[in-house]
Amino acid sequence: MLAFANAKINIGLNVTEKLPSGYHNIETVFYPIKIHDVVEITDAQLISCKVAGIDIEGNPEDNLCYKAFRLLQKDYNFPAQQITLLKQIPIGAGLGGGSSDAAHLIKVIDQKFNLGLSVSEMEQYAAQLGADCAFFIQNKPVYAYGKGDQFMPLTLDLSAYNMVLVKPEIHVSTAEAYAGMIPQASDANLIELVQQPLEHWKNHIKNDFERMVFEQYPAIRDVKNALYRAGALYAAMSGSGSSVYGIFDKTISLPELEQENKVYYNL
Template sequence: MIVFPNAKINIGLNITEKRADGYHNLETVFYPVKINDALEAITAPQLNFSSSGINIPGDGANNLCIKAYELVKLDHNLPALDIHLHKHIPIGAGLGGGSADAAFFIKLLNQQFGLNLSVEAMQNYARQLGADCAFFIENKPVYAFEKGDQFEQVELDLSKYVIVLVMPPVHVSTADAYSGVKPEQAAESLKDLIKLPVTEWKDRIKNDFEKSVTGKYPLIGEVKQSLYEAGALYASMSGSGASVFGVFETLPSLKHLEAESSVFYNV
């Protein structure tokens, strides 16, 4: 069976407080976008993971898909699988690619082996694998809060706009991104701001990571400025970076960015 995990972008991201468990409370809006990996699993004599496409750092035995398999197997009788992931979603981009792979793998297991897991049960597995992982179970726009793993549905449809994503040749460590942020309550809740017209987002919806990350990696800030110069109604870094997206009324020309960055149109 094969599935196609998709990426997400963060529209706004406020880091509101440091938690006793070492994590941070935040608020953000997750919005799914059409940049996809391909993930396949077939029964096999023994459990195996392989990958192609973008190189995935680290040991494949520790891949989130393997961790998802082992987690579900604690409660259900699963056969050994040969798992292959073709990686297309940029890594270190703030797009949730690894979390998407794990969540889609949980859904694959549920469907392929008739586990009859509820959405809530699948989300509970996913929450153990990553703060944004549970989002990809339902995979629809949500207002996310606490660690980013609690959700409220939002009525947000950007299908009449063109979303373009740019991945500059920069890798941002999530730990580094958090180290440059001072948590504080936002003056205006993102849950209210997201209801504004897109044309009003520019000066109202922010990403708390941007100031410190663009200070360390100026190219990210330059990409964002280029998107505005090309006509973006709203542009922002996604998550802790390094990717930057723009929301346009029509398809822009970004040839000048393609020379050193990966540009994904109509995501």
Template sequence: MVTFPNAKINLGLLITEKRPDGFHNLQSCFYPVGWSDALELIPASETAFSSTGLPIPGEPMQNLCVKAYDLLRRDFDMPPVHIHLQKNVPIGAGLGGGSADAAFTLRLLNDRFALSLSVDQLENYARQLGSDCAFFVQNRPVYCIEKGDVFREIDLSLSGYYIVLVYPNLAISTAEAYARIRPQQPEHPLADLLLQPITTWRNTVHNNFEASLFPTYPVLASVKEQLYEAGAVYASMSGSGSTLYGIFDAPPADLNQFAQYRVWQGKL
């Protein structure tokens, strides 16, 4: 069985406070985009993990896909599988690629072995693997609060717009990004700002990590400005970096300025 774990972007990201458990509360809208990995489950005599495409750091058997399998294996009698991942979405890019791989592994195992897990059950398993893993169970636009794993409905659609994702060959760890952040309560809830016309977002919808990371990594600010110069109606960094994205009314005609970076574009 094969599936295609897709990335997500953050439409705004406000870090509002540090929690007693060491995590942070936030406000954001997670929005799925089409840049995808490929994930395959193969019958095997013992559980194994392999990958092609972009190199994945760490021990193979410590990959989140394997951890997803092990999590379900504790509660269900599943046979061994060989998990193979074609890694296309950059790592340390703020796109949730690893989280998507883990959540899609849960979904694939649920289908393959007829575990009959509900959406709520799958989301609860996913929350044990990472704060944004649960989003990829339903994989639709949602407003996120608390650690990013509690969801609220939001009437927001970018259907008809085009998106360009630019990964400037720079991985930023979540730990580094959060070490620089200063939580603060927003003047207006992000949900209210996102319901305004997208033409207003440039001045109102922000990613808090930009203020702390742009001075250290000037390429991020440069790429964001280049996206606006290319005609984006809104541009931002996604997650805790380092991917920048631009949302366009029409496919941009010329992206040669990003030729040295990894770029993905498609329709929302």
């Protein structure tokens, strides 16, 4: 049994407070996009996690899919499986690929073994694996706050537009991005801002990570500028980077950006 685990982007990202625990409170909008990993489980004698496609460093046991499997197996004692993961969502790009893989694995396990988990129960399992992981259970646009682990449903449909995502050959670690961050409460109401005409977003919706990341990696800033020159109504870095997306009201081709970056169209 398999699932196609999609990525997400952040529309706006305000880092509002650093907590005594070292974590940060944020405000953002999560929006699902059509770049997919493939997650599959098959009967096996022993639990294993095999990864193809984009290479992932580290031990298979550290993969969020493996952790998700163990988390549910502890409570439901279903038999061993081989987890096969075809990675196509860029890593270190602010797209939530690992979280999506784990969330979709939870849904696949629920289906295969008829666990009868409710949406809320699946979200509770997913939340133990990462702040944004539970988002991918329902996989609908939300306003995310707290540590990015609390969600408010949001009516937002960008299907009439043409979204393009550009992934430079740069990896930005989340810890590195937060290290240079100075939290500041935002006066803007992001929920209201995303309901405004998309043409207004450019001057009002921001990603707090861009200042520091652009200073350290000017090539990422150059991608955003190139998207605006190509006619994007709105362009921004997703999460803490390094991917940058542009939203257009027309079909677009970006051969100049394809020379040094991976470009994904029609998202």
